[in-house]
Amino acid sequence: MRPILATISQQALRHNLKVVRSYAPNAKVMAVVKANAYGHGLFNVAHGLSDADGFAVLGLNEAIDLREAGFAQTILLLEGVFDIRELNIATSYHVDVVVHHPQQVEMLEQASLIMPINIHLKMNTGMNRLGFVPEAFIEAFLRLKACKNVEHITFMTHFATADEAIGIAAPLAKFKLATQTLHHDQSLANSASILLHPESHAEWIRPGIMLYGATPVSVTPAKAFDLKPVMQLTSEIIS
Numbered sequence: 001m002r003p004i005l006a007t008i009s010q011q012a013l014r015h016n017l018k019v020v021r022s023y024a025p026n027a028k029v030m031a032v033v034k035a036n037a038y039g040h041g042l043f044n045v046a047h048g049l050s051d052a053d054g055f056a057v058l059g060l061n062e063a064i065d066l067r068e069a070g071f072a073q074t075i076l077l078l079e080g081v082f083d084i085r086e087l088n089i090a091t092s093y094h095v096d097v098v099v100h101h102p103q104q105v106e107m108l109e110q111a112s113l114i115m116p117i118n119i120h121l122k123m124n125t126g127m128n129r130l131g132f133v134p135e136a137f138i139e140a141f142l143r144l145k146a147c148k149n150v151e152h153i154t155f156m157t158h159f160a161t162a163d164e165a166i167g168i169a170a171p172l173a174k175f176k177l178a179t180q181t182l183h184h185d186q187s188l189a190n191s192a193s194i195l196l197h198p199e200s201h202a203e204w205i206r207p208g209i210m211l212y213g214a215t216p217v218s219v220t221p222a223k224a225f226d227l228k229p230v231m232q233l234t235s236e237i238i239s
Helices: 010-023 034-039 042-048 060-068 084-092 102-110 134-145 169-179 191-196
Strands: 005-008 028-032 054-057 074-077 096-099 117-123 150-157 186-189 231-234
Touching: 005 042, 010 028, 010 042, 010 191, 034 042, 042 060, 054 060, 060 074, 060 084, 084 096, 084 102, 084 117, 096 102, 102 134, 117 134, 117 169, 134 150, 134 169, 150 169, 169 186, 186 191
Parallel strands: 028 054, 054 074, 074 096, 096 117, 117 150, 150 186
Antiparallel strands: 005 231
């Protein structure tokens, strides 16, 4: 067996979560633990971040694993569901889902759920990965607002250039213009936005890479933000 060991520091996780809260003290923290917590181990990280207000994952299996392990926080499925079967499972486990595609709106309208579900409606403000353009976002919102299967709607987006000199002024203005008459909770800030753009701090923030002790800003080291590395790799000299 090779003498290679990855050690995960829950103390560093707790410290980095405190750093997050120091930058956005009035926001609820949705800790991003997708992809097995970026390879750090889902349960190790979730226990270290047990004071977070919620966890964001990609796959439904990770959401179920967290629920069955006893985590009662909000759990958000970042890619949403792919069919009505998954929608029913998410509802039964009290998992919130992102809605970013018209087919997901149709699923919610057509499903017979045991209870309404909370959703995060995603706007594409320039990332061009997932989400509705502003005009389609409003149409989707009106349909979901009238849908009996929807409980609470949170608005969200993901900034493509939060860590760059161009900043977030243009996409944030686009988001605010589209939602200015709609009074719902918002989830906007990723790690870079948390650190650099306090104007994006809303009801929810979604830190990812900074929780693990890495800087989201290429020109600024993690130490400057008081972030501590969570993973330590050790081995032995072979010869």
